[in-house]
Amino acid sequence: MPSYVIGDKCDGCKALDKTACQHICPNDLMVLNKETMKAFNQDPHMCWECYSCVKICPTQAIEVRGYADFIPLGASVTAMRSSEDIMWTLQFRSKEIKPKRFKFPIRRGVAEGKAQPFDHYPTGDDDLKSPTLMCEPEGLNTERGPVKMDQVPTL
Amino acid sequence: MADFETVTVETDLLICGGGMAACGAAVEAAYWAKKHGLKVTVVDKAAMDRSGAVAMGLSAINQYVDLNSGNNTLKDYLDYVRNDLMGITREDLVGSIARHVDSTVHLFEKWGLPIWKDKEGNYVHEGRWQLMINGESYKVIVAEAAKNALAEADGEYFERVFITHPLIDGDKCVGAIGFSVRENKVYVFKAKATMVAMGGAVHVFKPRSTGEGFGRSWYPPFNSGASAFFTIYGGAEMTCQEVRFIPVRFKDAYGPVGAWFLLFKSIATNAEGGNYMQDNAAELDKWEPYGKVKPRPANIRNWLMMLDVMEGKAPIYMQTADAIKRIADEAPDEKAAKKKLKELEAEAWEDFLDMTISQAILWAATNVEPEKKPSEIMACDPYFIGSHSGASGAWVSGPEDLQTDETKNEYFWGYPHMTTVSGMFAAGDASGASSHKFSSGSHAEGRIAAKAAISYIVDNNISANVDQGMIDELTAEILKPLETFEAHSGETTDPDINPNYIRPTQFMYRLQKIMDEYAGGVSAQFKTSDKLLEKGMELLAFLKEDADKLAAKNLHELMRCWENVHRMYQADAHVRSIHFREETRWPGYYFRSDKPSMDNNNWLAFCNCKYDKDTGDWEMMKKPVKYISQ
Ligand SMILES: Cc1cc2nc3c(=O)[nH]c(=O)nc-3n(C[C@H](O)[C@H](O)[C@H](O)COP(=O)(O)OP(=O)(O)OC[C@H]3O[C@@H](n4cnc5c(N)ncnc54)[C@H](O)[C@@H]3O)c2cc1C
Ligand code: SF4
Ligand code: SF4
Numbered sequence: 001m002p003s004y005v006i007g008d009k010c011d012g013c014k015a016l017d018k019t020a021c022q023h024i025c026p027n028d029l030m031v032l033n034k035e036t037m038k039a040f041n042q043d044p045h046m047c048w049e050c051y052s053c054v055k056i057c058p059t060q061a062i063e064v065r066g067y068a069d070f071i072p073l074g075a076s077v078t079a080m081r082s083s084e085d086i087m088w089t090l091q092f093r094s095k096e097i098k099p100k101r102f103k104f105p106i107r108r109g110v111a112e113g114k115a116q117p118f119d120h121y122p123t124g125d126d127d128l129k130s131p132t133l134m135c136e137p138e139g140l141n142t143e144r145g146p147v148k149m150d151q152v153p154t155l
Numbered sequence: 156m157a158d159f160e161t162v163t164v165e166t167d168l169l170i171c172g173g174g175m176a177a178c179g180a181a182v183e184a185a186y187w188a189k190k191h192g193l194k195v196t197v198v199d200k201a202a203m204d205r206s207g208a209v210a211m212g213l214s215a216i217n218q219y220v221d222l223n224s225g226n227n228t229l230k231d232y233l234d235y236v237r238n239d240l241m242g243i244t245r246e247d248l249v250g251s252i253a254r255h256v257d258s259t260v261h262l263f264e265k266w267g268l269p270i271w272k273d274k275e276g277n278y279v280h281e282g283r284w285q286l287m288i289n290g291e292s293y294k295v296i297v298a299e300a301a302k303n304a305l306a307e308a309d310g311e312y313f314e315r316v317f318i319t320h321p322l323i324d325g326d327k328c329v330g331a332i333g334f335s336v337r338e339n340k341v342y343v344f345k346a347k348a349t350m351v352a353m354g355g356a357v358h359v360f361k362p363r364s365t366g367e368g369f370g371r372s373w374y375p376p377f378n379s380g381a382s383a384f385f386t387i388y389g390g391a392e393m394t395c396q397e398v399r400f401i402p403v404r405f406k407d408a409y410g411p412v413g414a415w416f417l418l419f420k421s422i423a424t425n426a427e428g429g430n431y432m433q434d435n436a437a438e439l440d441k442w443e444p445y446g447k448v449k450p451r452p453a454n455i456r457n458w459l460m461m462l463d464v465m466e467g468k469a470p471i472y473m474q475t476a477d478a479i480k481r482i483a484d485e486a487p488d489e490k491a492a493k494k495k496l497k498e499l500e501a502e503a504w505e506d507f508l509d510m511t512i513s514q515a516i517l518w519a520a521t522n523v524e525p526e527k528k529p530s531e532i533m534a535c536d537p538y539f540i541g542s543h544s545g546a547s548g549a550w551v552s553g554p555e556d557l558q559t560d561e562t563k564n565e566y567f568w569g570y571p572h573m574t575t576v577s578g579m580f581a582a583g584d585a586s587g588a589s590s591h592k593f594s595s596g597s598h599a600e601g602r603i604a605a606k607a608a609i610s611y612i613v614d615n616n617i618s619a620n621v622d623q624g625m626i627d628e629l630t631a632e633i634l635k636p637l638e639t640f641e642a643h644s645g646e647t648t649d650p651d652i653n654p655n656y657i658r659p660t661q662f663m664y665r666l667q668k669i670m671d672e673y674a675g676g677v678s679a680q681f682k683t684s685d686k687l688l689e690k691g692m693e694l695l696a697f698l699k700e701d702a703d704k705l706a707a708k709n710l711h712e713l714m715r716c717w718e719n720v721h722r723m724y725q726a727d728a729h730v731r732s733i734h735f736r737e738e739t740r741w742p743g744y745y746f747r748s749d750k751p752s753m754d755n756n757n758w759l760a761f762c763n764c765k766y767d768k769d770t771g772d773w774e775m776m777k778k779p780v781k782y783i784s785q
Contacts, residue, residue, distance in 0.1 A: 002367060026201040026210040027370070027377045028315075028336055028711055042711070045369040046376055049513040052205040066516040069366030070407045075520035077512060086291050088508050090515060094522045102501055102508065106292040110267030115296060117182050117304035120265040121258075126190065128610035131254075131554055131571075133602050134186040139258035144277060145223030153222065153254050154556055155229055155784060 002047035002064055003029070003054065005039045009061035012037035021053040021062060029053075055081040083112045124151070159339045159634060161626075164313075165619075166196040167612050168605070169346035171318045171331055171385065173199025174207030175294075175594045176352035176542075176583025178301035179259065179601030180608075184350075185308035187609040195310035196344065200317040200336065200353075200714070201377065203302065207354050208375055209294040209594055214509035215413060216270070216286040217593035219260050219278070220253045229253055232284070233784045236591045238448040240546055241740050242759055243395065246783045247553030247566050248589035251603060252596045259599040260286070266300045268293060282417035284591075290509050297598065316342050317714050318353065318381060319633050321389035321579065322621055328389055328579035329619035332629050336710050341630050345619040348578045348608040351549070352601055355584035356380035356539035356725040360676040361667035363536060364407065371513055373402055373409040374538040380721035382585035383539065386549040387724050387766045391574040393549055394587040394763045394778070396725075397732035399537040399744050400545030401681065403457055405473070406533035410514025412473060414506040419499065421478035423460070423532055425468035435459040442742065442753060453544045457534055457743025464534075465680060473532050475503075475525035496526065536677050537670075537744070539725055541584045542597045545744075547729070548587025549574040550763055550778075554603075562781045570611050572604035575765075578611060580604040588761065636707035636716045643706070656706035659715035662698070666723055669694045674730050675745040684749040688734040695727055727773075728764055735775045736762045 005021075012032055013019040021030035021039050030053050031042045039061070041047060054062045063078060074093035079086055084107060090100040110116075121139035124132045131152040140149045168188065170180050177197060184195045199206050220232050232253040237244045264270050269289040271279035279287045305312055318333035322345070330346040357374045370376050387393060404412055415421040424430055432451070438459060439446035446455055460471055479499060486492035503525055507515040517523075523530055541548035553562070554571040573580050582604045583597035592600055636659075643655040651658060657665075670676055673691025675683035683691075702720050707713040738754040739747045761778040 002370070024202050024205050026206050026375065028201065028714065031711075045367055047370045048210070048375050048377070049371065049516070050205070050211040050375070051512050052210055064512070064516065066513065066520055067364065067366070067368035067371055069364055069368045071368075071513075071517050072520045075516055077508075077516045077519060079508075079512075081291070088504075088515075090504070090519045092519045092522055097522060097524065100500075100504065102504060104291060104505055104508070105269050105289045107267040107296065108269040108289075110265075110296075113299060115266035115300040115303055117266070117300040117307070118186055120262060123186075128187065128191075128606065128613060131251075131556060131603075133255055133258065133606060134183055135262060136255070136258050139261050140255075141223050142261065144275075145221075145225065147223050147225045149222065153229060155233075155250060 002044050002049050002067055003041050003062055004065055006061050006063065007038055009059045010038045011059055012039065013058065020056045020058060024052045024056045026050065026052060051079055055079055081106070159341050161341045161343060161630065163343045163345065164196060165345045167193040167347050168195045168350065168608050169330055169344045170195065170197045170350045170352060172207070172352035172354060172382070173197055173201070173203035173298065173312070173314070174352060174354050174583065175209055175297065175597040176585070176601035177350070178203070178297045179598030180350050180352060180582060180605035181301035181310070182304040183602035184605035184609055185304035185310055187606055188310065189308040191609065191613055193609060193612060195305060195308060196346070197301070197305065197310070197312040198316050198318060198333070198344065199312070199314050202314050203298040203312065204295050207294070208378060210375065211512065212291040212509045213293050213594055214288065214290050214411065214506045215281050216260055216288055216595045218256050218284055218591060218596040219286045220257055220284065222257055227283070230784050235284070237782070238445050239452045239544060240398070240590055241442070241445045241452060241454070241753070243398070243546065243588070243740070243761060243780060244590065245553065245566060245588040247557045247562060248551065249591070250557050250783065251554050251571060252589060252592050252600050255603060256596050256599040259602065260595050263297065266296050268296050281413060285413070285417065293594070313342070317717065318385065319717050320629055321349065321385050322625065323389055324620045324622065327577040329621055332626065332633070334633060334710070334713065336714050341633065343621070343626055345621050347612045347615065347617070347619060348580065350604060350608055351382050351385050351579065351581045351585040352583050353381035353385065353585060354378035355541065356383055356722055358663060358667065359539065359670055359722045359726050359729070360537045361671040361678070363677055368407070371408060372538070373404055373535045374540055378584070379718035380539070380725040382581065383547070383725040383728065384721035386574055386579070386581060386585065387728060388768050389576050389579055390765065390768065391549045391576045391579060392763050392765045393728055394761050395541070395546035395548065396728040396764060397736055397762055398546035398741065399729065400540050400543055401457060401534050401537050401744055403460060403532055403534050405514055406531040408511060408514040408517040409535055410507045410511040412532060414502060415473050415475060415478065418502070419478040419482060421473055421475060423471055423473050425463045426470050427468060429463070429468065431459045431463045432456065435462050438462065454741040454743035461534060461680070461743060470531045471533065472529035474529045476527055476529060479526045539729070541587050541590065542592045544590055546588050546590045548585055549581040550588070551581055551586045557783060559783050562783055565779060565781060570607040572600060572607055573611065580608045636705045636713055639704065640706035640708050650708070656704045657701055658706055659712055659719050662701070662705060663719045663722070665698055666719065666726060669698065670726055674733065681744070682746045682748050683733065684747055685734060688730055691730050695723070695730065698723060731773055731775060732762050732764060
């Protein structure tokens with residue numbers, strides 16, 4: 001099955017009423033077995049292999065085994081996501097090929113939870129009928145570009 | 156049956172969906188709502204941090220017009236989109252989005268999205284309109300700004316509430332109804348204006364993989380036609396329902412090819428090494444003038460490739476090794492070449508890891524080292540995605556200041572991006588004829604439509620009039636699959652097989668088989684004809700009747716039932732629209748073998764349609780294409 005749960009690692013999110021994997025799956029696939037208190041993917045053939053559950057699991061209990069109907073066995077792609085970056089490890093089917101590791105940033109300059117939505121630029125007018133959106137026209141420009149727009153452009 | 160509680164939420168603006176367009180709408184609406192003392196409510200069937208098409212992340216922002224640089228004008232963008240869609244586009248809408256998208260992208264950066272920069276501090280372009288990003292958390296960041304905006308304006312959001320139907324009062328939309336996927340609750344949202352932003356539709360057609368990989372569609376399986384159903388059922392005029400999108404991607408896992416084609420300048424060839432774009436160039440004459448523009452329209456590129464596939468010249472390969480070698484050869488010395496290769500390698504893998512992790516698994520499992528051997532590419536299956544290179548969606552008003560004397564009466568009716576139903580707005584995949592907005596343009600369109608919706612509410616500040624009889628009827632209809640299952644499942648030893656009902660998975664397979672075989676799916680090589688479509692309509696009519704017998708074991712399955720009803724309406728609109736347009740215009744998306752060529756004299760026009768939920772009748776309409784740029 002695409003995303004799968006390692007029984008020994010899953011602690012059912014410590015019996016909280018909302019498990020992390022169930023909370024996040026965009027296709028509503030992860031559920032908790034109330035008897036064993038372990039999570040499982042209830043409909044693997046609807047799984048997008050999006051890794052949202054993998055990235056959020058607090059005990060790293062979820063991994064992905066590529067779709068068996070077209071992906072040969074033996075490879076793995078694992079993710080470790082922190083609040084600033086993500087680390088990927090790729091193992092090939094052939095052990096002759098060196099595993100690859102990549103680390104990519106996931107945010108820049110703004111701490112998690114702190115994205116301030118408004119007021120990055122002044123808003124030109126308060127008229128609900130004008131085409132000026134919040135932070136426009138100034139937000140249409142950058143410091144670098146030579147074209148300075150002082151209103152929302154038309155053709 | 157278990158008791159269901161009805162929760163009623165009264166609000167001013169209701170935003171249905173929590174994806175890119177909805178998050179843009181939430182931010183902008185909250186800003187204006189705060190000034191006018193109005194309430195904004197967002198409702199998403201999943202968790203906004205990872206809902207919709209950007210759940211996994213993305214590796215590029217595909218629409219950045221960069222007006223500020225002086226390199227591009229709005230007209231350049233209109234030319235590009237018009238040609239890519241073979242002339243069928245609403246320039247007033249494309250222009251409306253294009254003139255705002257840059258400010259949306261600048262806000263993304265302020266919210267913490269890492270956009271690649273070169274040494275001078277300029278954004279790194281993947282192509283003329285595309286920017287490279289470290290986009291693993293793209294959706295998390297955009298959702299965070301939306302939630303923070305709602306918090307500042309005393310708005311609220313509901314997650315895991317699935318919207319099934321619009322609430323209609325005469326010719327006006329007055330909210331939406333749905334149910335919780337977690338608790339026995341029906342939600343009734345009464346609103347003065349409603350935004351539809353529930354994405355596109357996938358799994359209307361049969362995907363190529365039918366085993367475990369069934370869910371590996373290029374566009375996500377959780378985009379299940381809710382926007383299309385909501386607008387169709389609400390009586391909104393729909394447009395471009397025939398314009399599906401079929402992307403060409405790495406075979407089977409559908410990993411992105413953009414970085415390879417645009418950034419690494421790779422070419423694709425057939426099995427014998429022939430370059431189908433050159434070898435099949437004579438075919439371009441047939442699709443003039445669009446066949447000859449550069450870049451070639453996406454569907455035409457598909458078509459030239461498919462011609463080779465149909466001639467038996469597959470596999471088709473992305474020549475990754477050649478591209479990498481060429482780039483390395485351009486380096487001044489071996490050390491520089493090595494460094495460059497290492498960079499390229501990380502970029503190539505990040506492209507997959509950011510938005511199609513399955514492709515990384517597939518390459519690792521088949522020992523692909525792109526510098527050593529080429530990789531297969533292939534056309535995926537058909538998707539409904541008005542935000543990308545498809546165009547299906549609701550017919551919405553353009554902004555007044557972008558109309559000409561010619562277009563004003565056709566394309567403008569008061570509030571930008573409002574559908575033909577009063578108080579019902581649409582953005583992203585939900586609105587049609589404004590292709591090539593992608594993630595950033597969908598967000599920008601959500602913002603434009605949200606400001607217009609707030610303006611509509613200020614002008615029409617009257618409480619939603621919601622008929623209780625309608626709520627009772629809809630509630631019974633929504634919950635019926637649970638009742639059906641409970642009433643009959645005990646009668647047979649296998650609850651899957653029971654003459655009294657059909658479960659949602661089999662219902663979906665039936666829909667997909669009809670579409671695949673009659674409406675030009677994968678197994679029909681995307682070909683269909685009037686006669687095939689007519690037969691398909693007959694079979695769809697049976698399916699529609701059987702929708703009344705859908706059965707659900709639990710809330711999850713109840714959601715699956717309604718997703719498939721939503722898909723079925725998208726399918727119906729699609730089949731009727733292909734049938735109505737008596738020509739072939741996008742040969743790489745679908746081919747009508749009884750009308751094998753493009754007919755600009757009669758069909759340089761929109762094909763629109765409208766559904767009447769009381770009679771079940773469809774009205775098909777031709778609407779003029781009028782450009783604002785020429
Ligand atoms: C693999 C892939 C690669 C892509 N590459 C790029 C790229 O490189 N650059 C780029 O700019 N764009 C790219 N795109 C396109 C981009 O993701 C879309 O254009 C954009 O997300 C569309 O926005 P939307 O708001 O219309 O839909 P979505 O973002 O999909 O949002 C739909 C929302 O509706 C919700 N919903 C659905 N049904 C219901 C219901 N019944 N009730 C309540 N809520 C519901 C969903 O949960 C979700 O929140 C890519 C997409 C994919 C899948
Ligand atoms: S998130 Fe992890 S630990 Fe929590 S229930 Fe899911 S698999 Fe188990
Ligand atoms: S990989 Fe994605 S679709 Fe599959 S179960 Fe996990 S979160 Fe859901």
